[in-house]
Amino acid sequence: MDFKKYREDFNILKENKIIYFDNAASSLKPRQVIEGMNQYYENYPVNIHRGIHKLSMKASIIFEETREKVASFINCNPDEVVFSQNSTDAINLVMYSLYNSDYFKKDDEIIISILEHHANLVPWLFLSKKLGLKLKFVDIKEDFTLDLEDFKEKLSEKTKLVAITHVSNTTGTVLPIKKIISLSKKYGCLTLIDASQSVPHMRIDFKDLDCDFLCFTGHKMLGPTGIGCLISKKENLEKFQAFKFGGDMIKNVSTTEFSTNNVPYKFEAGTPNISGVFGLSSAIDYLTSIGLDNIYKQDKIFLRYALEKIKDIKNIELFNPLDENLQGPILLFRLKGIDSSDLSAILDDMSNIATRAGVHCAEPIVTRFDKNGLSRASFYFYNTFEEIDKFISSLKAVDEKINK
Ligand SMILES: Cc1ncc(COP(=O)(O)O)c(C=O)c1O
Secondary structure, X not given: OOOHHHHHHOHHHHOOOOEEOEOOOOOOOOHHHHHHHHHHHHHOOXXXXXXXXXXXXXXXXXXXXXXXXXXXXXXXXXXXXXXXXXXXXXXXXXXXXXXHOOOOOOOOEEEEEOOOOHHHOXXXXXXXXXXXXXXXXXXXOOOOOEOHHHHHHHOOOOEEEEEEEOEOOOOOEEOOHHHHHHHHHOOOOEEEEEOOOOOXXXXXXXXXXXXXXXXXXXXXXXXXOOOEEEEEOHHHHHHOOOOOOOOOOEEEEOOOOEEEOOXXXXXXXXXXXXXXXXXXXXXXHHHHHHOHHHHHHHHHHXXXXXXHHHOOOOOEEEOOOOOOOOEOOEEEEEEOOOOHHHHHHHHHHHHOEEOEEEOOOOHHHHHHHOOOOEEEEEOOOOOOHHHHHHHHHHHHHHHHHHOO
């Protein structure tokens, strides 16, 4: 499949200004997504769900059609799609909603993994401290894969929530979420999957996974910033209390009472990010037109190529499973003798290569490997073998200079 043709849709790539290997942080946005967003501002720049006039009706239709598009993209029902700002917002929504519903009792337990992004760690840490819950971390094995035995040992009658990432944004580890969800179900606890790093790269089937909650974020999947989704089983949206209160999430209001709107609107208070939803719609169209299975295959090809080439660099240490079936297209590494921030700056200055440095919003795991942080390069379908070659030769040049 010719992936190079897609580069034409990305202005930054078209002009060859940059080698973009920071895709795990945020993807680039194709022209179609920018046009999708602009379509809102140019043609229907009004509020939704409120006006009876044509403009509002049209904007509302596109907004709700996008909900249906998300539902078929992720295989759930449209009323199980809640638009959020991003994954962080979606996880906070679940956390506050469970809190408002008195779901947890003191000494209940929450299980997450040591690989979590802060977005799926800090909300649960906050809640644990507030309510006297126990937050347990499933560890990884020496090969950077999840220790499923450790998970089984930690799971018990006391577990009320298992909140786990699908793909780590640092080690790239793909977690065995189907197994985790089915084991969790035996104890009747809720399950939340942070799919921020998987939805842009592979087909995700909410019904098949059978988890309670799943979230993802638009800006990592070609979409705009400020838009994401919480996918939740309808029964949970109905059962649990709202998180934010105000317009659109209510049915009736008096000076003494209010009743909440039907789901999912109960969880969408206030004017949403309408242009973001329009942009997300275009992003889903774009990804679907390429095919998630094709993207997944291309990720593997790039990963295999990069893993093979990086072996040539003497003083590189990798912190990944090093198995394309157990890992997303992410390299987490250290080059001996240089701080990750300095290396990132040099790669940028020397070769226009954008990488990420530091603790990657996953401080517990990254500082375990190196208290000063690590370097990360992450690929997407619009990258090229030539870009990987340039990355490798640049790393080699830095290595030869500092480690001679
Ligand atoms: C695994 C994972 N979860 C959550 C997030 C948070 O995404 P956002 O900042 O869009 O909420 C990220 C972003 O890097 C991530 O990689």
